[in-house]
Amino acid sequence: xxxxxxxxxxxxxxxxxxxxxxxxxxxxxxxxxxxxxxxxxxxxxxxxxxxxxxxxxxxxxxxxxxxxxxxxxxxxxxxxxxxxxxxxxxxxxxxxxxxxxxxxxxxxxxxxxxxxxxxxxxxxxxxxxxxxxxxxxxxxxxxxxxxxxxxxxxxxxxxxxxxxxxxxxxxxxxxxxxxxxxxxxxxxxxxxxxxxxxxxxxxxxxxxxxxxxxxxxxxxxxxxxxxxxxxxxxxxxxxxxxxxxxxxxxxxxxxxxxxxxxxxxxxxxxxxxxxxxxxxxxxxxxxxxxxxxxxxxxxxxxxxxxxxxxxxxxxxxxxxx
Numbered sequence: 001x002x003x004x005x006x007x008x009x010x011x012x013x014x015x016x017x018x019x020x021x022x023x024x025x026x027x028x029x030x031x032x033x034x035x036x037x038x039x040x041x042x043x044x045x046x047x048x049x050x051x052x053x054x055x056x057x058x059x060x061x062x063x064x065x066x067x068x069x070x071x072x073x074x075x076x077x078x079x080x081x082x083x084x085x086x087x088x089x090x091x092x093x094x095x096x097x098x099x100x101x102x103x104x105x106x107x108x109x110x111x112x113x114x115x116x117x118x119x120x121x122x123x124x125x126x127x128x129x130x131x132x133x134x135x136x137x138x139x140x141x142x143x144x145x146x147x148x149x150x151x152x153x154x155x156x157x158x159x160x161x162x163x164x165x166x167x168x169x170x171x172x173x174x175x176x177x178x179x180x181x182x183x184x185x186x187x188x189x190x191x192x193x194x195x196x197x198x199x200x201x202x203x204x205x206x207x208x209x210x211x212x213x214x215x216x217x218x219x220x221x222x223x224x225x226x227x228x229x230x231x232x233x234x235x236x237x238x239x240x241x242x243x244x245x246x247x248x249x250x251x252x253x254x255x256x257x258x259x260x261x262x263x264x265x266x267x268x269x270x271x272x273x274x275x276x277x278x279x280x281x282x283x284x285x286x287x288x289x290x291x292x293x294x295x296x297x298x299x300x301x302x303x304x305x306x307x308x309x310x311x312x313x314x315x316x317x318x319x320x321x
Contacts, residue, residue, distance in 0.1 A: 007070030011037040040080060042067045047078035095295055105254035108291050112284040121235060121244035128214060131236045135210035138227055144201045145228045147175060148217035151194035152246030157186045158194060165196060173197040196220060249280060256281040257291055
């Protein structure tokens with residue numbers, strides 16, 4: 001797209017008219033001829049001003065004054081890299097230099113896929129109606145077993161708990177360490193997982209039966225359920241806790257993607273998968289990538305991912321071009 005400037009009057013410019021065609025353009029001339037006034041103080045300034053106004057949300061403090069020009073057309077978001085700008089910080093990228101990094105942090109915090117920083121299992125918190133809807137949908141694909149996880153990676157024999165569950169529900173409904181229970185005697189020095197089967201379906205079920213399974217899980221004190229099919233295993237949580245390992249997790253905010261890992265101080269030890277980020281931020285993926293992985297891609301590669309991304313309407317304010 002052609003960029004057109006009409007009547008540029010910044011500094012020593014005297015109503016200059018310019019057109020830039022597609023491709024690389026070099027602005028050259030003797031010292032004092034107005035190269036910087038045209039390229040940076042007019043063209044870049046106006047592109048940056050318009051970009052910021054999209055996200056200003058009415059805040060006047062973030063607004064820039066318009067460039068002194070009659071008209072500019074054909075411009076989009078722009079990045080200006082000075083001669084020594086990136087030398088100030090060897091970790092700078094185009095995203096940080098252009099001001100896009102805060103929006104990418106917001107993208108990951110609000111629309112990324114969370115995984116447990118301890119065991120790698122997928123994390124999400126749903127309300128009761130959402131879980132019921134998914135259970136009904138899953139049941140339409142074939143036989144299902146629904147389990148309530150009660151103990152995750154906890155050392156002990158758990159003898160009293162197993163006896164109570166077997167007496168109330170039957171030992172055939174117990175799973176210990178991922179297998180049907182064959183004994184109520186466990187190694188007290190080892191860590192164990194204990195689940196209780198709350199439903200077994202061989203086909204589609206109505207919402208009432210799905211709700212009944214959730215109520216049984218809640219009565220047993222489980223924060224969620226684990227659904228097994230012939231080919232898949234899914235964890236659905238009603239509380240901010242990993243149903244695979246029992247780790248509790250908090251709200252994720254954009255600042256987590258700008259916070260060094262407390263275990264390695266940002267140097268990159270195994271707790272943050274070598275990223276140097278806060279572990280919970282390091283365990284978030286968008287489009288299959290962690291944030292540092294996305295930042296390592298070229299502009300064209302990232303643009304292609306955004307073009308193919310299935311983002312909700314609430315993400316429309318994020319820069320995708």
